[in-house]
Amino acid sequence: MIHTILICLLSTLIWAESTVNVTVDRNRIIEGDSIILTITAKNVKSEPDVRLPNLQEFKIVSGPSQSSSTNVQFVNGKVTKSSTTTLSWTLVPIKTGKLTIPAMVIKAGKQSFTSSPVSITVLKREDLQTEFVSQFFIEAELDNKTPYRGEQVILTYTLYTKVDVTSFDDKLPKFKGFWIEELFAPKNLQLRESQKNGNRFYAATIKKIALYPTKSGDIDIDPMTAVIGIREKQQRWNDFSLFGPPSKKYTISTNKLELKVQPLPERENGKVSAVVGNWNIRSGMSTTNVKQDEAVTFQVIINGTGNIQTVDISNISFPNELEIFEPEIHIKENPLRDKIGGEKKFEWVLIPRFAGDIYIPKVQLNYFDPKQGKWLTKSTARHRLNVAPNEKSAISSIGLSKEEVALVGKDIRFMDESQSKWRDRNSGLISGTALTLLLLSGMVFAFPHAHSLTRKRMKQTSGGRQVRRALKSAFLILDSKSDTPEEIYTHIYKSVVCFINHKMGLNQVEYSTGEIIDIFKSRNLSKVGESIEQIMIRGETVRFAPISSQDAQNDLQEFKILLKETDDGWL
């Protein structure tokens, strides 16, 4: 029976119309206030698929939070079913003026819905009329918006309220580009009366943070958001409630802050450092009269305001006569004051290893003072340590040789300003000088060999030269002055002897006519030999049968021709 009724009811079930709405709780807000963006899907058959568009003018603080409800009604026998799904986000505007949440496309199963854009007016707090003042808000404030890099900037978050605040839960932004240190963060809000834009508020400092910009340029600080609980006025709190007074939670945020960080200026003379602030430096020694190998304490104390973590002077160049131990560093910060700073104490244990006066040099602190806007150098006094000798200790107690001990306390020699002779680092070992020397050595070594070789060769070719010179030498004799026929024939004889000697490489003084003829015959010059023989026979008989000068001259000319023929035909 029940089953039958249910089937009948279901058969008459009517679904209401499907709608999707995009709404905000307020269209006109003050900067720092939040809005709740709600998407309400009614009577959709499946879960709505919502993808928020890119909300550049808003920051999503929380969401989405989802709730669903279904309602079934029996009216005149008809069953009407309606369902509602709600998705909500908390948004904080990051700008003032007229902002827009763009249209959204929301899918629910096969259905698709397009919302209308939603306009929100965000008013600037300082422009507000007195009748439109928010009851509570938080404000972020910087003490300096144009600091130098490394200079301390104090960021203060203050809550202003006209209503009872039951709870406060903040969420700090990420401070990109800063080194930060929290100065003040109370556990309970300490309210005080304060005037803001001509209105009376209760104000409480939520947080105070010291910021040290680590880079120069424009740096933005994102808003801080907070969830604040406000006591409800209408409802009466039940004194016996376990959950405390009834309150409503609101999300609020601070304004966005912008800093223009100035770079540290160049320093014309002197060193620069990362230390910024206002600092003082002093030093002290536990004693100035000490025995060799006894320890003394050397302290350098730096105090002032600024980022004390950046202060470092541990790399001091102590004299070589001292054995140095790693310094102990103590930092005493004074965070109660607004300006962070404090005292940094460096403490070294020094053991003088040599007797005599040892001077501990001045310790310099270079820092940038943002108030004066310039680099400053402060230094400690120079300390003299009077070290009495310790007879028991060995001279080389720290392993120095005698030669090294003699160098202790001395300074390096000055720079060398001699003329630069640039050298290519990739050049080889063999220089131009080396090549020249090698060449010269080779030449000197080769000289005697070359000399003997030349002489040998000359000797070898001397026969040939003599042969070539035979005719010339013979003609020289023939052309010499001769007045009488006897002299002409004597020259003819001498020239023949000279010719034969040159041609045959001999050195005989005389040849008989027969010998001369035999030589000519042996050289296949019989015909020429015969003519020469006749001339020579005439020469032999000239003493007994005188010949005219003309005939003798004719013989001379003929002999020259014969001698030339002989030279041409000599084998």
Next chain:
Amino acid sequence: MAGCKYILFFFALIFPLLAVQEEIAFHYENGMNAYRIGQFDLAVQEFEVILENNWDFPELYYNLGNAFYRNGNTAGAVWAYESCLKLSPTHTNASYNLKLANLKVKDRVDLPKPPLYLKWYLGIKEQFTPSEWINISLFILLLFSLAAILCRFLSNSVLNNLRGIVLSVLFVAMFFTVHSIWTKNSVKEGIIYDMKVEVRSEPNSFSTRLFEVHAGLKVSVGQISNEWIAIELLDGKTGWVEENDIRLIW
């Protein structure tokens, strides 16, 4: 016309070289001026630019060493003075300043004194660079050649003896030359550049830590493997350090 081409070619070769040398000289002068007014950081920077361009001369290393020393960089100073002495072993100022810089080096390796003959031998060998030894040997060779010629032409007992002496000196010089070249090519050295360096048994950061060395220590350098360098201390200890922790001496 052809002559003009040769002249143009010659100037095309020479001008870039002159321009480079002018730029190098400019950096050197800047470095020297920075040193004079106490800006040692700047002086180091300027001198290093010259080295990056592969130019040097002994006095550059010497002045760089001084700038490092004044700046408190002992390792840099030791490296620069050692490099200077490598190029000019008789640079007395560099030798003196190196001794002062070495006083600041934390690690001290004490070795037994070498025998006198070895000390003398090494003393003579290290008086000159390999390049200078080559020049010396070749000069003695030239002298020997002249002596040999004179002996050939002038038969004289004094000359014969002189030739023998020169030949002996030549052999000695050649021995020093060969040893010097061998040392240069086979023995590489470097300076520990980081304040504290852990020496490991293998070229990786998870191997056994053998011992520690500190900035400024001179070590012999062996093989290189994956950005790790094998080192050997004067007392014979060996191990591996990261390439960045050591600066090699050229």
